[in-house]
Amino acid sequence: MPELPEVQTIINGLNRIVIAKTISSIIEKRQGTLVFEKGLKICEFGKIKSIERRGKYIIIKTSKDLKLIVHLRMTGKLIFEKDLNNTSSHSRAEIIFSDKTKLIFDDVRTFGKIQIVNSNEIINALQKLGIEPLSDEFNAEYLKNKLKNRKAPIKNVLLDQTVIAGLGNIYVAEILFRAKIHPAIPANKIETVSLKRIVLETKNVMQEAIKHNGTTISDYRSVEDKTGEFQNFLKVYSKKICECGVEIQKIKQAGRSTYFCHKCQNYET
């Protein structure tokens, strides 16, 4: 499931491969994958001018003042393909370039979408996003302020994209393990010294995961169709035994599985 490091890896790949290519057409292979801004008239898509990330969103800007806003959700992939005759098993949309290459949006579970809007259009979901975990503004003070009225478990609140943009289930588990924080502690009960560890480990985990091209548990692939390597560095997510020798606990929080070590992650604020 693509989270910030996977999305960043994809963007790095796109910037190597498809920047400046001219889009000749975009083909929808499964209805509902492409979402056009209401009333938008498109004559030409233009050239790919820039590719940026915000949270888990990929924002592709073109020379014809359009934005393609891609969200991969659970199983979405953007795979570059040199042969127009080739496709993939779950191709949902294909961005065709004038040089007879294409970018395939492949998505098994079909939750992913590509929104196509005017470059000046402000997307509600993007506007509501919290700050980027790798920015300097993400610090203990920011977190303390954001969490002060949140009594939900810290695990759930860290997954809230309006608090921090880009974390998902795998990385939150790893961050809380490294910060030695129990996932069920109410967010507003966590002391500043612990918040500082969360901030530090969030940045560490994000940087290390980007360095290793993200985490592939099952579906995630880079633009070049390669797996990430950070799965080799995971300490708790989908693990059975902690490195301390104790059995990893698996619980449900807000409908999602949480992995943690009850010995290393004490229920202390």
Place this chain on the structure above:
DNA sequence: ATTGCTTCCTGAGCGC
């Protein structure tokens, strides 16, 4: 304002 439940969807893995 905050929280949690449901929904979308397909394929893998499991027991029988």
Place this chain on the structure above:
DNA sequence: TGCGCTCAGGAAGCAA
């Protein structure tokens, strides 16, 4: 081999 069941989960929409 194949059937039916459970699980995986990001975020929108909704009710409380």
